[in-house]
Amino acid sequence: MKIHRINPTARWSDVTVFNGIAHFVEVPESDLDADVKGQTAQIFEQAEEMLASVGSDKSRILSVTIYVTDFANLDALNGVWDAWFDEGTAPSRACVKVELANPKYLVEMAFVAAAGDDYQ
Secondary structure: OOOEEEEEOOOOOOOEEOOEEEEEEEEOOOOOOOOOHHHHHHHHOOOOOOOOOOOHHHHHEEEEEEEEOOHHHHHHHHHHHHOOOOOOOOOEEEEEOOOOOEEEEEEEEEEEEEEEHOOO
């Protein structure tokens, strides 16, 4: 089976798809001074673009691993999360407190989703 790599670079690909399952990671890219709500909203906007690039959408997300730098931000993150997912479509998830690569990052998310038919 073919491995699809979307926008590969020497260090990563925007999305990697194997056997119809897409994997990608998002960090806030446009406003690193935003609070966790703003950074989470940025991540979700970017995730929608990545999902569309493989013929998918947020209703096809299977799981998300969330990395946060402070559990005090979890309620704010959850508010954005709850508003973004339609009723009954929230995926499984894990949330881990970590130190992220850029000290301005408050959150990073690793997504696993079902890709569209062209990526089976």
